[in-house]
Amino acid sequence: MMNKVKSTVRNKTRAEKKSNNKLKSGAKKGEPSESPYHRFHDAAELGLFRSRLLSWYDRTKRALPWRTLAETEKDVDVRTYGVWVSEVMLQQTQVATVIDYYNRWMKKWPTVQKLAAASLEEVNRMWAGLGYYSRGRRLHEGAQKVVRDLGGEMPKRAEQLLKQLPGVGRYTAGAVSSIAQGQVTGVVDGNVTRVLCRVRAIGADSVSAHVTDALWKLADALVDPERPGDFNQALMELGATVCSPKSPRCAQCPVRTHCHAYGKVRLHQDRGSGRLLGKLDSTPDSSVPDVENCTSAGGCNLCLSEDWDSELGVQNFPRKPAKKAPRVERTLVCVLRRQCGRDDGEIQYLLTQRPGKGLLAGMWELPSMLLEADVPEKKHGDLLSTEVQRIVGTVTESLQYVGEVVHIFSHIHQTYVVYSASVCECVEGQREQKICWLDQSALQEAAISTGVKKIMKLYYESTSKLQDTKNTKRKHIPEAGKGKKAKRAGSAANGGLKQLSVSRFFTTSKPTSS
Numbered sequence: 065m066m067n068k069v070k071s072t073v074r075n076k077t078r079a080e081k082k083s084n085n086k087l088k089s090g091a092k093k094g095e096p097s098e099s100p101y102h103r104f105h106d107a108a109e110l111g112l113f114r115s116r117l118l119s120w121y122d123r124t125k126r127a128l129p130w131r132t133l134a135e136t137e138k139d140v141d142v143r144t145y146g147v148w149v150s151e152v153m154l155q156q157t158q159v160a161t162v163i164d165y166y167n168r169w170m171k172k173w174p175t176v177q178k179l180a181a182a183s184l185e186e187v188n189r190m191w192a193g194l195g196y197y198s199r200g201r202r203l204h205e206g207a208q209k210v211v212r213d214l215g216g217e218m219p220k221r222a223e224q225l226l227k228q229l230p231g232v233g234r235y236t237a238g239a240v241s242s243i244a245q246g247q248v249t250g251v252v253d254g255n256v257t258r259v260l261c262r263v264r265a266i267g268a269d270s271v272s273a274h275v276t277d278a279l280w281k282l283a284d285a286l287v288d289p290e291r292p293g294d295f296n297q298a299l300m301e302l303g304a305t306v307c308s309p310k311s312p313r314c315a316q317c318p319v320r321t322h323c324h325a326y327g328k329v330r331l332h333q334d335r336g337s338g339r340l341l342g343k344l345d346s347t348p349d350s351s352v353p354d355v356e357n358c359t360s361a362g363g364c365n366l367c368l369s370e371d372w373d374s375e376l377g378v379q380n381f382p383r384k385p386a387k388k389a390p391r392v393e394r395t396l397v398c399v400l401r402r403q404c405g406r407d408d409g410e411i412q413y414l415l416t417q418r419p420g421k422g423l424l425a426g427m428w429e430l431p432s433m434l435l436e437a438d439v440p441e442k443k444h445g446d447l448l449s450t451e452v453q454r455i456v457g458t459v460t461e462s463l464q465y466v467g468e469v470v471h472i473f474s475h476i477h478q479t480y481v482v483y484s485a486s487v488c489e490c491v492e493g494q495r496e497q498k499i500c501w502l503d504q505s506a507l508q509e510a511a512i513s514t515g516v517k518k519i520m521k522l523y524y525e526s527t528s529k530l531q532d533t534k535n536t537k538r539k540h541i542p543e544a545g546k547g548k549k550a551k552r553a554g555s556a557a558n559g560g561l562k563q564l565s566v567s568r569f570f571t572t573s574k575p576t577s578s
Contacts, residue, residue, distance in 0.1 A: 101324075101358045102264040102278065102366045104285060113322050114288045114295065120318035121298035126305075128159065129166055134243050134293065144218040144244040145176045148206075148229070151236045152199050156474070159304070165194050177216055179207035188426050188511030195514065196474075197424050202231030220245050234280075243293035250283025251296045252276070255303025260286075261382035262307060265324035265358075267368030270382040274365055312378055325378040332374055390477045394435040396448045398463065399484040399523045400456070402501065412501040413520075415510065416455060423473070428500070428510050430519060431455055435481065448483055455499060461485050466526050471515040482519055484527075 104110045125131070130150030137143040149169060153162045169190060173179040179187075184204055191200035206229040210218060219225045225237040232240075234252075241247040252260075257270050260279050268275050288295040306313050320326045358364045373380055400414040415428040433451045435444070445463045466482040502510055507520070 102266055102364070103282060104264075109322060110286070113286070113319055116318045116322075117298050117302065118288065118291060118294060121294060121301060124305075125297070125301060126159070129163065129170070131297070133170075140220070140245070141216070141218045142175055144220065144240060145179075145207075146170060147240050147244040148218070148225075148232075148236070149203060151239050152203055152231070153194065155199060155236075156196055157194060161194070165191075176207045176210050176218060179204060180211040184426055185511060188428075189509060192427075192511050193514050193517070197427055197513070199231065201425060205230045206232070220247075222247060222249050239296060242287070242296050246292060248287060248289045248292045250280065250285075250287045251300070252279045252283050253300060255300045255307075256283060256296075257303075258309065258382065259299055259303045259307045262312075262325040262378050263319065263323045264366075265328065265368075265381060266366045267370075267381050267383050268366050269385050271385065275382075278366060310379070314378060323378070325381045328372070328380075329377045332372070388475075390473070390475050392477045392479075394479045394481060395432050396435050396444055396451075397430050397432040397480045397482050397519055398448050398452050399466065399482065399519065400431055400452060401484070401486045402488065403486070410503050412503050413507060414456065415500050415502060415507075415512070417498040417500075423476075424513055426511070428512050429516055432480070444481065445483070449485075452485070456487060458487055461487075467522050469515070469518045469522050471518060478515065480515065480519055482522060484523060 104113070128150075130146060133146040134143060137146065150162070150166055153166055153169075172190065173182060182204065184201065187200050187204045188197065191197055194200070209228070209230070210216060214228065219228045220241065222234075222237040222241040225232050225240055226234065238247075238249045238251040239253075242249050242251065257279055260266065260282055261270055264282065266275060266278065270276075270279070283299075286295075286299075302317070302319075306317050314320050314323075314326050314329075317323065317326070358367050368380060368383060370383060401411050402414075403409045403411055414431060416431055418424050418427050418429055420426055431448075431452050433447065435447075439447070448463060463483040463485045466484050469480040469482060471478045471480065
């Protein structure tokens, strides 16, 4: 009998342990589990959180063109296409920058069919200056796939978008399907991550697998089933305008009474001022949640692993890992020019096209070459001359040093060491890569990166200063010195390269055929 009782107790204990393990959100053996403290488990609180957030959004939301399209466009395919374009453009790019690009894009290609019929060159040209150029290429590839393989009908569900469109990840699929189609699915981007981490006091590394998984589960549980698209946009809007990375405006937050991070700040402030001595009052205050006790046995893999920093306040959540330093590169660049016709002919500049894959794929750039470490400066000219000769098949005049331009990519700290030179207009050798000669107006319209624009700006500024210096010297020639000297100076001025102002380079004008 005693053995039977012992056996029953053992079985019960095993069952309880098994049940407890299921509550640990998939934590592996030996790892800390996730506490219910980091989730919404009260239906009343969840409903209040949704209603407060949506009411705030209805009052304060920004008027944005893609939101207007999502609310007014009757054609489901056009609506889905327009939201898709906006979400891709907004990846890693601020709203203020995207608005003009989005309006121009939708005016030129208002449907997926129009985009599919465009050339990649046109797409790159339209995208120039927006950064992360592979995004535009993937939009173009996706549009062609929709027209070719899906009969022109945009995928509707998040699962379909994720599977059928190149470059579409979990966030983009969820955002497009919820906003354009009303699918009840959550989204997690940078803004949402920050809001959720603060609301539920999640301080662990927000890019780790287990935290990412927890955030997606939380987002799916939070999304309002009646207004999923508006709710997701409201959560993102809150992160962008109120719950910002630095200087968050907690006093204006519509859901601050649900925020564990805000409650923790208030609790520490009260304790610091001496208003709370010993235990808290037995009557719970919903606006100051119990943030001191995350009761998961053995620790919690969502809590802060570092000590609380009172100076950071709510910015303790989320704690970000140290950012990996970008690699440092130096690149030799040549602004190579030729003059069409005689002395007063138009100046053209050489551009080469980058490979179809990799950084800045398919974009046009100036002749350049990556500079290896420890190459002495005196060899720069010879190396660059050899590279230019390989491209155009002719020897250039002596390279003139122009200056340096720094451009920061997300993972590269790039310094362009800029030189200039000219070649005879009629010479073009055997080429291994696609090149073109463009005048200044056409150069403005070409698919060139921001880095190239910076280089050309430096070049025009330096040549303008040089021209001003020459003009000043000519003005100071004595009257008695006129004659041969003056004639030579005038000839030099007339026979020199035609100088174009910097302001003209940055003014919109129609491209000139070259």
